Amino acid sequence: MIPSALSYTKAGTLDEALAAVAAGARPLAGGQSLVPMMRLRLAAPEGLVDLGGLAELVGICEDGDELAVGAMTTHRSVAADPQILASCHVVAQAASGVGSLVIRNRGTIGGSLGHADPHADLPAALLAAGGAVIVRSSRGERRIEADDLVTSYLTTSLASDELITQVRLPKGAARSAYAKFHRRAIDWSIVGVGVTIGSAGTRVAVTGVGDRPLRATGFEDVINAGGSLDEAVAQAGTGMSPLDDLDGSAEYKLHLVGVLARQAYTEASGR
């Protein structure tokens, strides 16, 4: 199929992009989720504003105790960046497993976070790392912590005139890992688990078991109280209610949460 009729503009400046978004246009980042959805008519935006020409939204640099990643930085760049690999491994590892290489060449970190698919890897990885996003509108700029970013299926806490411009990754998330299970490279994760062992304790986040990425508080509470990994794994799915669907039963998905949490925690411990 082909997308519904639409009006496309390519933003020459960030201000142009913000004005278009405020006027109702849907931002087009890498388009690796949005364009396929438009093709299937699952999405039919009347207006699109292409962010592909905004060089200021691409790149990775250090800023204090965080790494500042431009929203239009591709998954391939994030996955290969030495600073992210060293300081916030969970995000680089999650980026390395998104779709296939041809998708990672176009797909962006800001696009994935803004799209907020309930099976996406980046929102869970950012949540596990304890990162944040910087969003901009004509009214100014604000920071949204990963815990507050995704609110439901394909829905974030951004206002309708706001755009993610930057992703903030803590440099203290070196001991971290991301483990996922899916059938083919190009499939979404059935379940994915990110783990960060930080100075303030262990954070664990899971994708694929709810309408948004969820903290595995059962696992975190046991580990942060000094309990064993076996005890933590037994509590990994506490409070989660995944759906029975074509990917598997709820019971199977909760089993995956434990298996992948163990795998990611073990890998993070060795880093």
Next chain:
Amino acid sequence: MSQTITVTVNGTAHTAEVEQRQLLVHFLRETLNLTGTHVGCDTSTCGCCTVHLNGEAILSCSLLAVQADGCAVRTVEGLQQDGVLHPIQQAFHENHGLQCGFCTPGMMMAALGVIEQHPDASDEEVREALEGNLCRCTGYQNIVAAVRSAADEMARS
């Protein structure tokens, strides 16, 4: 809405008026009659439509033609020069890297996206380059062998 775009395809600049909703793959196939780029699925799953955009392998079914305005696109038709097969085409032929051939253009473009930059790519890196491309005939082994052989040939020349 329509828009006039100029896209350089296989070294030749083409200017055309396109609907803004048109996908790059349909622009290539239907406007430029370059039907070597295939549409194998409708879900960004198969990789058959892989082409190069400014030197990087991408899915032409997941890009609007207007996004390619001002860009350089390379398709499978751009591989052979003066009737001489590109090393990767020759290698697919010699290694039996295809049977029905439907996935082959996408396989070659995806593989070239990696081995042109890294002719010394490991087998693991070759398989990673092809992870988004489905083949229902070969079982992949001969495709990897063909890419390996092409990479070695390209590194020599």
